Amino acid sequence: MQPVNTLAAAPRPADSSIGGLLLESGKITPENAERVLRMQKELGIRFGEAAQRLGLITEADIQQVLARQFDYPYLQPGEGRFSPLLVAAYQPFSHQVEALRAVRSQLMLRWFARGRKSLVVLAVDPGEGASLFAANLAVVFSQLGEHTLLVDANLRQPKQMEVFDLSVKQGLSDMLAGRAELDAIAKVDAFVALSVLGAGTLPPNPAELLxxxxxxxxxxxxxxxxxxxxxxxxxxxxGSDALAVASRAGGVLLVARKNRTRMSGVSNMAEQMRQNGVEVVGSVMVDF
Structure with missing residues (x-):
C-alpha cells in the first residue's frame, strides 16, 4: 500500500533492558542469557553485541527490541498472524509507512489537537482500500503512544477482525443492541496502545442500528x-451507514484509490458530508 498525503502511553515491562526484552520475546533462553552475560563481562561489551557474536540473535532482533525500549513496537515478517498488508506493523521504516506517519501528523494538528477524538475513514466505493488504510493508520497512531481504538463499523462486510486475526464474536452491533459491554473490545497485545472493536453479529438492519x-x-x-x-x-x-457514523464522530477522512476512484465521486461525497454537518478533515490517495 502506498498512501500519498494530500492533506493541504502504556506502561513498560518490569524489565525494559535489552536482555530482559530478548528473554521476554523468546529470542534467547535463560541458559543462553547466562552465556551472553559471561561474554559481556569478559569483553566489556553490550549485551546485544555479545548475543550477536554468539550467533543467538540478528541485527533485526536488536532493532526490534530497541524499538520496544522506546515504545515503538513492530513485528518482523512472519511474526504474528496479522495480514501481511498491515505494513505499519511489518515494514515500519518503509516509504509507505513514512507517508502514513505524515498523514498522522496532519491529523494530529488539524483534528485531534482541537480536542476531537473520533474520525471516520471513508471511501466512495467498495474495494478502494479504506479498511486497510484505517487499520494501518490505527497502528501508527498507537506507535505514537496514543491509546487508539479501531472500530469496525462496517456491519455489512467487516474486515478488521480478519486483518488483526481476532476471534471475539461480539462487537459494535451487539453493544448497540444492548447485548454486549465494553469488554467486547479486544486489546492487540503486539502493540503498546492499540485496541479493536469488531463489527459483531451482522444485523439485518445495519443503517437503522447505526x-x-x-x-x-x-x-x-x-x-x-x-x-x-x-x-x-x-x-x-x-448506503447511509457511513453518514450515520460520521454524524456521531463529527469528522471524516476521505480515501481515494489511484487510477480507480472518480474525483467527481469524491467531490459529491465531500459535499454531502458538509451538508450534513460533518467536517471533511482531509483526503488521502492510496496506491496498491
Whole structure:
C-alpha cells in the first residue's frame, strides 16, 4: 500500500533492558542469557553485541527490541498472524509507512489537537482500500503512544477482525443492541496502545442500528477511554451507514484509490458530508 498525503502511553515491562526484552520475546533462553552475560563481562561489551557474536540473535532482533525500549513496537515478517498488508506493523521504516506517519501528523494538528477524538475513514466505493488504510493508520497512531481504538463499523462486510486475526464474536452491533459491554473490545497485545472493536453479529438492519441514539452515548464512552477512535465504515455508495457514523464522530477522512476512484465521486461525497454537518478533515490517495 502506498498512501500519498494530500492533506493541504502504556506502561513498560518490569524489565525494559535489552536482555530482559530478548528473554521476554523468546529470542534467547535463560541458559543462553547466562552465556551472553559471561561474554559481556569478559569483553566489556553490550549485551546485544555479545548475543550477536554468539550467533543467538540478528541485527533485526536488536532493532526490534530497541524499538520496544522506546515504545515503538513492530513485528518482523512472519511474526504474528496479522495480514501481511498491515505494513505499519511489518515494514515500519518503509516509504509507505513514512507517508502514513505524515498523514498522522496532519491529523494530529488539524483534528485531534482541537480536542476531537473520533474520525471516520471513508471511501466512495467498495474495494478502494479504506479498511486497510484505517487499520494501518490505527497502528501508527498507537506507535505514537496514543491509546487508539479501531472500530469496525462496517456491519455489512467487516474486515478488521480478519486483518488483526481476532476471534471475539461480539462487537459494535451487539453493544448497540444492548447485548454486549465494553469488554467486547479486544486489546492487540503486539502493540503498546492499540485496541479493536469488531463489527459483531451482522444485523439485518445495519443503517437503522447505526442511527440509534444509543450510538451517540457509546461514542462518548469510547472517547472518554481512548485518545483516538477511528471508525472503518462501509463505502459511501453502499448506503447511509457511513453518514450515520460520521454524524456521531463529527469528522471524516476521505480515501481515494489511484487510477480507480472518480474525483467527481469524491467531490459529491465531500459535499454531502458538509451538508450534513460533518467536517471533511482531509483526503488521502492510496496506491496498491
Amino acid at each position: 442511527s440509534r441514539a444509543s450510538f451517540a452515548g457509546l461514542n462518548a464512552q469510547l472517547e472518554a477511554r481512548y485518545d483516538v477512535v477511528l471508525y472503518d465504515v462501509p463505502a459511501f455508495a453502499a
